[in-house]
Amino acid sequence: MQAFSSKLSRRTFLKQNSLAGLGVALASSSVAGLPAIASKSAQVPAILGGPSAWAEVKWPIWPQWNPETDEKLLLEVMRSGIWSRADVVTRFEKEWAAALGVKRCLAVVNGTNALVTAIHQMGIGAGDEVLVPPYTFIASVSSILSNGAMPVFVDIDAETFQIDPAKIEAKITPRTKAILAVHILGLPVDMDRVIAIAKKHKLLVIEDACQAHLAEYDKKKVGSIGDAGCFSFQNSKNLPIGEGGAIVSNNDHFIDLCFSYTNFGNPYGSAVGSVSTGAVMQGTKLRFSEYQAAIGIAQLKRLDAQTTTRNENAEYLKSLIKDISGIVPYKLYDKVTRGAFHLFPFRYQKEGFKGLPREAFLKALRAEGVPCSSGYTPLNTQPYLKDTFDSENYQRMYPKEKLDINRYHAQNKCPVNDQVCNEAVWFTQNMLLGTKDDMKSIASAVEKIHQNAEKIKTLGQK
Ligand SMILES: *Cc1c(COP(=O)(O)O)cnc(C)c1O
Numbered sequence: 227m228q229a230f231s232s233k234l235s236r237r238t239f240l241k242q243n244s245l246a247g248l249g250v251a252l253a254s255s256s257v258a259g260l261p262a263i264a265s266k267s268a269q270v271p272a273i274l275g276g277p278s279a280w281a282e283v284k285w286p287i288w289p290q291w292n293p294e295t296d297e298k299l300l301l302e303v304m305r306s307g308i309w310s311r312a313d314v315v316t317r318f319e320k321e322w323a324a325a326l327g328v329k330r331c332l333a334v335v336n337g338t339n340a341l342v343t344a345i346h347q348m349g350i351g352a353g354d355e356v357l358v359p360p361y362t363f364i365a366s367v368s369s370i371l372s373n374g375a376m377p378v379f380v381d382i383d384a385e386t387f388q389i390d391p392a393k394i395e396a397k398i399t400p401r402t403k404a405i406l407a408v409h410i411l412g413l414p415v416d417m418d419r420v421i422a423i424a425k426k427h428k429l430l431v432i433e434d435a436c437q438a439h440l441a442e443y444d445k446k447k448v449g450s451i452g453d454a455g456c457f458s459f460q461n462s463k464n465l466p467i468g469e470g471g472a473i474v475s476n477n478d479h480f481i482d483l484c485f486s487y488t489n490f491g492n493p494y495g496s497a498v499g500s501v502s503t504g505a506v507m508q509g510t511k512l513r514f515s516e517y518q519a520a521i522g523i524a525q526l527k528r529l530d531a532q533t534t535t536r537n538e539n540a541e542y543l544k545s546l547i548k549d550i551s552g553i554v555p556y557k558l559y560d561k562v563t564r565g566a567f568h569l570f571p572f573r574y575q576k577e578g579f580k581g582l583p584r585e586a587f588l589k590a591l592r593a594e595g596v597p598c599s600s601g602y603t604p605l606n607t608q609p610y611l612k613d614t615f616d617s618e619n620y621q622r623m624y625p626k627e628k629l630d631i632n633r634y635h636a637q638n639k640c641p642v643n644d645q646v647c648n649e650a651v652w653f654t655q656n657m658l659l660g661t662k663d664d665m666k667s668i669a670s671a672v673e674k675i676h677q678n679a680e681k682i683k684t685l686g687q688k
Pocket of ligand 1: 434
């Protein structure tokens with residue numbers, strides 16, 4: 227076996243590998259549909275000195291941009307000198323609403339402030355409780371806290387990574403106002419059950435669809451199902467504009483209120499830059515700009531085809547790795563008709579890999595040239611909660627016992643989420659824009675590590 231002890235030797239090895247022209251056609255034959263073994267050395271994981279599964283091919287870059295097709299409108303905007311909110315933002319809003327099959331859309335600065343605004347304009351504030359899963363990006367929770375409301379954590383379903391509908395009702399109190407249904411990783415929440423619970427208890431449903439562009443539940447686009455949906459167009463998201471966000475709803479009055487709030491409190495329809503209309507509410511300024519909208523219109527043209535590719539590749543990759551012991555891929559609810567696959571998640575159970583810890587698995591996978599991450603850490607136990615509860619603002623708004631952090635933690639335990647956070651592995655959405663062969667390479671890398679788990683474990687112990 228090749229000695230392998232430093233980064234340098236790995237680089238040397240990668241070079242030899244690419245010179246030998248091995249590249250992606252390296253695989254174990256034990257996974258159905260994978261190419262036959264190219265040579266004996268191909269079975270040796272990169273972390274043990276073997277050739278990497280991914281020596282030559284590059285992952286699809288993100289974000290995508292084509293100067294020829296994408297820059298005309300952007301240049302027109304730049305040359306017009308009209309950069310602040312005007313007709314191009316309105317056009318983008320119309321196009322995004324149409325893509326979702328929803329009546330109204332308001333573009334704002336980012337997904338975080340789309341959530342903050344939606345929660346605020348639904349009249350949720352001090353003393354109110356909002357149900358939220360702990361398996362999400364921090365902005366889902368901070369948007370509740372920004373409004374002075376209290377996040378109440380509902381544990382997740384380990385198989386789908388989503389809020390567990392069976393655990394929602396136990397968390398409802400007379401103070402509960404809304405459910406924040408987060409379609410995390412771009413995989414839809416079980417909306418039928420969430421909506422039924424919300425109806426029964428007269429709760430609002432806000433969808434955090436910041437990772438779920440064009441995902442569908444029962445043929446309806448997520449974000450259009452609840453009382454409001456929020457999206458992010460941050461650079462890593464499936465519809466990337468650098469920064470950006472949107473609130474969508476079928477409720478005209480609600481979107482008019484959101485418009486006013488994000489536009490100094492001026493009434494909906496009032497001209498941007500006008501100082502004479504008079505403010506109808508206390509507002510702030512969270513406006514989208516014309517050149518952002520021009521980028522968004524260009525990106526929107528490729529989103530549907532990309533979403534189809536992600537769905538096909540996710541399903542294919544899942545079929546290749548699902549029978550490897552220790553790998554438990556995501557499940558979709560029966561009524562999900564399309565995913566967004568902002569991420570491709572599975573649970574890694576080290577018992578299936580001779581006890582090889584997840585971190586060592588990830589390291590070995592990266593050595594094969596497969597980027598991967600361990601995902602979120604639990605949001606229900608992080609220090610930001612105590613910091614908020616200790617703030618003078620919260621001390622004024624809530625009775626002392628509500629802000630007792632130990633009591634709060636005791637009431638907000640989410641053991642399934644804790645377990646999932648310890649087991650999760652993610653691949654990013656751009657990897658799912660590759661070819662079928664790319665998916666085979668990922669599966670080969672996983673399989674190679676699986677077969678050599680014992681040796682890799684020993685490496686870590688030296
Ligand atoms: C990205 C994201 C947000 C926040 O969006 P920004 O545009 O980054 O502010 C909120 N919720 C979820 C689930 C996200 O992934």
